[in-house]
Amino acid sequence: xxxxxxxxxxxxxxxxxxxxxxxxxxxxxxxxxxxxxxxxxxxxxxxxxxxxxxxxxxxxxxxxxxxxxxxxxxxxxxxxxxxxxxxxxxxxxxxxxxxxxxxxxxxxxxxxxxxxxxxxxxxxxxxxxxxxxxxxxxxxxxxxxxxxxxxxxxxxxxxxxxxxxxxxxxxxxxxxxxxxxxxxxxxxxxxxxxxxxxxxxxxxxxxxxxxxxxxxxxxxxxxxxxxxxxxxxxxxxxxxxxxxxxxxxxxxxxxxxxxxxxxxxxxxxxxxxxxxxxxxxxxxxxxxxxxxxxxxxxxxxxxxxxxxxxxxxxxxxxxxxxxxxxxxxxxxxxxxxxxxxxxxxxxxxxxxxxxxxxxxxxxxxxxxxxxxxxxxxxxxxxxxxxxxxxxxxxxxxxxxxxxxxxxxxxxxxxxxxxxxxxxxxxxxxxxxxxxxxxxxxxxxxxxxxxxxxxxxxxxxxxxxxxxxxxxxxxxxxxxxxxxxxxxxxxxxxxxxxxxxxxxxxxxxxxxxxxxxxxxxxxxxxxxxxxxxxxxxxxxxxxxxxxxxxxxxxxxxxxxxxxxxxxxxxxxxxxxxxxxxxxxx
Ligand SMILES: [Zn+2]
Numbered sequence: 001x002x003x004x005x006x007x008x009x010x011x012x013x014x015x016x017x018x019x020x021x022x023x024x025x026x027x028x029x030x031x032x033x034x035x036x037x038x039x040x041x042x043x044x045x046x047x048x049x050x051x052x053x054x055x056x057x058x059x060x061x062x063x064x065x066x067x068x069x070x071x072x073x074x075x076x077x078x079x080x081x082x083x084x085x086x087x088x089x090x091x092x093x094x095x096x097x098x099x100x101x102x103x104x105x106x107x108x109x110x111x112x113x114x115x116x117x118x119x120x121x122x123x124x125x126x127x128x129x130x131x132x133x134x135x136x137x138x139x140x141x142x143x144x145x146x147x148x149x150x151x152x153x154x155x156x157x158x159x160x161x162x163x164x165x166x167x168x169x170x171x172x173x174x175x176x177x178x179x180x181x182x183x184x185x186x187x188x189x190x191x192x193x194x195x196x197x198x199x200x201x202x203x204x205x206x207x208x209x210x211x212x213x214x215x216x217x218x219x220x221x222x223x224x225x226x227x228x229x230x231x232x233x234x235x236x237x238x239x240x241x242x243x244x245x246x247x248x249x250x251x252x253x254x255x256x257x258x259x260x261x262x263x264x265x266x267x268x269x270x271x272x273x274x275x276x277x278x279x280x281x282x283x284x285x286x287x288x289x290x291x292x293x294x295x296x297x298x299x300x301x302x303x304x305x306x307x308x309x310x311x312x313x314x315x316x317x318x319x320x321x322x323x324x325x326x327x328x329x330x331x332x333x334x335x336x337x338x339x340x341x342x343x344x345x346x347x348x349x350x351x352x353x354x355x356x357x358x359x360x361x362x363x364x365x366x367x368x369x370x371x372x373x374x375x376x377x378x379x380x381x382x383x384x385x386x387x388x389x390x391x392x393x394x395x396x397x398x399x400x401x402x403x404x405x406x407x408x409x410x411x412x413x414x415x416x417x418x419x420x421x422x423x424x425x426x427x428x429x430x431x432x433x434x435x436x437x438x439x440x441x442x443x444x445x446x447x448x449x450x451x452x453x454x455x456x457x458x459x460x461x462x463x464x465x466x467x468x469x470x471x472x473x474x475x476x477x478x479x480x481x482x483x484x485x486x487x488x489x490x491x492x493x494x495x496x497x498x499x500x501x502x503x504x505x506x507x508x509x510x511x512x513x514x515x516x517x518x519x520x521x522x523x524x525x526x527x528x529x530x531x532x533x534x535x536x537x538x539x540x541x542x543x544x545x546x547x548x549x550x551x552x553x554x555x556x557x558x559x560x561x562x563x564x565x566x567x568x569x570x571x572x573x574x575x576x577x578x579x580x581x582x583x584x
Contacts, residue, residue: 014098014101014102017083017098017099020033020079021102032079033082035075042132042136043139045132045136046135046141049061049065050141053141058144062150065133065150066154066157066202068151068154069151069154072151072154073155073157073158073161074159074161076099076155077096079099080095080096080099083095089117090113092163093113093115096159096160096163097126105132106149107129108127108129109126109127109128110125110126111127112125117164117165121189122160122164122168122188123192124160124188126185127182127184127185128185129183132152133151133177134177138177143177143178144177145178147174147175147178147183149175153172156185156187157169167196168190169189169190171185171193171199172184173186236415237416239412241404242409245403245404249272249275249276249401252399253275253279254281258370258395259371259399259401260375260397260401261374261400261401262375262400262403263374263404264376264405264449264451265451265533266450266454267404267406267451267452268453269374270332272401273289273372274289274332276330282329285326285329286325286328286329288326288329288330288331288332290332291335292333292334292335293334293335293533293536294531294532297340298340300339300340300343301346301359302319304322304347305323305346306319306320306323306324306358307321307359307360308360308363319358321356323350327368327369328368328369329370330369330370330371331369332372332373332374335376336373336374336396337379341389344388344392347392348389348392351392352395376536379393405448406451406452410444413444416452417440417443417455421459421472424459424460425463428463428464430463430467430468432462432468432471432472433469433471435472435477436472436474438473438474439462439471439473443455443477449529450529454529458477458478461476462476520555522541523551523552523555526541527552535548
């Protein structure tokens with residue numbers, strides 16, 4: 001009993017429906033039968049839709065709006081049956097399309113309608129005219145690649161299913177929202193469609209919460225892995241020299257082999273040490289870094305190996321040393337050459353037997369610690385001179401890694417600049433425009449005797465001195481240059497050039513700097529650059545360590561008076577505290 005139904009959809013036909021709409025402003029409510037309705041701007045819904053799409057993607061958004069419409073269709077089917085109890089099936093069914101129209105969703109022009117509830121027969125074809133969703137796409141989203149009348153489609157499917165008491169599915173075969181002439185829809189029973197799994201999938205409750213949870217877990221895992229693969233500068237660099245280091249570190253990381261890091265001061269040895277740790281099986285265990293040069297020689301043993309109560313005057317409480325704190329993990333001893341002979345002997349025992357005794361204690365404690373050491377001096381030389389134990393040297397030198405100075409990996413400077421700028425922008429809550437071209441040029445030509453640490457300091461200074469939305473200029477990176485006569489050390493291309501000795505000395509004399517002040521300034525700068533390490537500072541200035549120590553002592557106690565001496569002591573204590581902070 002097939003029938004081609006071409007209804008006129010007259011206004012009177014839906015009088016029973018439209019009379020159900022009541023605006024009760026006094027209550028702040030609109031009703032359609034029993035359902036509370038909302039009158040809202042289409043543009044509001046449009047921006048909501050755009051947001052949903054950008055938030056969860058087109059496919060998910062489609063499911064979301066299909067279900068929204070479906071729910072609404074189910075409720076309207078209930079209303080239709082209630083309002084048209086005695087009418088023919090087709091007329092009852094028509095309440096659906098009429099309600100779409102009444103609600104302003106779309107005007108429906110039925111092309112075919114062949115329905116019979118008892119036989120489970122359902123064939124409906126229609127054209128949708130001026131669907132609100134096409135409107136939305138035109139104004140807010142632009143043309144899409146596939147039909148867009150999702151809510152209306154969901155509505156039709158929900159309404160049809162509730163009306164028929166079986167699964168009815170509507171598909172939009174062409175849509176103006178994706179450039180077709182008309183919006184055409186076909187509705188059939190699920191059985192007739194055949195495979196409807198892809199459509200049905202839209203109606204399964206969205207596992208977005210589960211997926212989000214799963215994603216969060218994945219993100220956490222990835223972060224962990226990133227941490228393992230990424231030290232602070234680790235991963236920053238693409239120069240061949242740097243890549244070789246990464247490969248070597250990969251090989252060294254596994255197992256417990258002692259690693260000896262060699263290279264100039266400031267090349268980032270601690271970062272490399274941390275990378276070795278993070279790439280090892282010990283990654284979850286502690287990483288403890290100690291700068292041996294920053295700890296007074298008479299405290300180094302108790303600092304490293306701990307102290308028992310009453311071991312010496314002032315040892316009021318028993319205290320675990322850095323080795324015990326690193327148990328299960330990795331300890332990094334920077335400037336290992338500064339260890340006293342006694343500390344060297346204890347370290348050797350820890351390496352050989354995996355046990356230690358605290359200073360002043362007699363209990364033997366087991367420790368399982370992977371050792372990474374570093375020095376920027378020649379350890380072999382120190383062994384020859386009797387300053388460092390040969391047997392300990394052989395233990396430490398199992399896997400030596402030479403870290404190149406920054407000037408040998410100039411290609412990495414732009415990446416490092418970007419990295420440090422990001423860090424300092426965050427730290428100082430501002431955003432500069434980055435280095436000016438001249439400043440970058442200067443960075444690429446500078447020799448960076450202080451290596452990465454010096455670069456980081458220069459960039460931090462640059463960020464401090466530069467306002468947001470301004471470029472960091474050469475002068476803020478290299479303040480020493482600004483003092484020099486203009487053009488003296490900067491060529492017209494912004495290149496840093498060797499200063500002419502003459503003009504520099506002239507300037508010093510012009511400014512009335514005394515020889516003593518000059519010496520004091522040189523020594524202080526050398527000490528700062530070498531992290532208060534006297535041996536290194538001595539080498540920088542071409543002095544022996546005793547000669548340097550003698551001059552420093554003179555500088556502190558005699559020439560500059562007690563206040564400067566206090567300042568020096570304070571700087572020393574602070575560097576000591578800093579190294580402790582890094583380790584914990
Ligand atoms: Zn459409």
